[in-house]
Amino acid sequence: MSTILSSPEELAGTLAGPAPLIGLDLGAKTIGVAVSDRLRTIASPRETVKRSKFSADAARLLHIAQSEHAAGFVLGLPVNMDGSQGPRVQSTHAFARNLAKLTDLPILLWDERLSTAAVERLLIEADRSRARRAELVDKMAAAWILQGALDRLAGLKKQAGE
Numbered sequence: 001m002s003t004i005l006s007s008p009e010e011l012a013g014t015l016a017g018p019a020p021l022i023g024l025d026l027g028a029k030t031i032g033v034a035v036s037d038r039l040r041t042i043a044s045p046r047e048t049v050k051r052s053k054f055s056a057d058a059a060r061l062l063h064i065a066q067s068e069h070a071a072g073f074v075l076g077l078p079v080n081m082d083g084s085q086g087p088r089v090q091s092t093h094a095f096a097r098n099l100a101k102l103t104d105l106p107i108l109l110w111d112e113r114l115s116t117a118a119v120e121r122l123l124i125e126a127d128r129s130r131a132r133r134a135e136l137v138d139k140m141a142a143a144w145i146l147q148g149a150l151d152r153l154a155g156l157k158k159q160a161g162e
Contacts, residue, residue, distance in 0.1 A: 002100040008152040011108045019071035023146025032138030034146045043146035045139035072105045076112030076145040110149045
């Protein structure tokens with residue numbers, strides 16, 4: 001069983017050596033997946049998993065983590081703009097608790113406010129069609145979430161003088 005973490009500082013304490021992190025954007029119908037490089041500097045969109053039963057979703061995510069030799073997960077936490085926590089946050093916590101029972105990899109819950117809106121704006125600026133945006137937005141939001149956590153981890157390393 002893994003640990004659910006609430007800060008990058010906690011995650012940094014669990015990471016030993018180069019290995020990617022897996023970013024997840026949990027939606028009602030899909031899960032956006034992104035993967036970092038081994039040095040944890042750049043997040044890349046990977047795929048969008050169509051949600052079905054939790055067991056099937058978890059099996060796919062754990063397969064990705066295993067094939068990437070991942071060091072952990074960064075799961076977007078959909079906090080409201082005013083900082084309050086609604087039903088989606090509770091659903092995300094439940095997903096994290098259930099996933100934690102199936103893996104030893106740490107799971108960082110990372111504030112994802114505005115990630116999907118920011119990605120949607122980027123895709124509109126890139127003149128992507130509505131259909132193409134729908135196809136890309138979840139995995140790109142996962143990359144946005146993961147990149148935020150990677151940038152924070154890099155800042156922590158810099159502060160520590162590494």
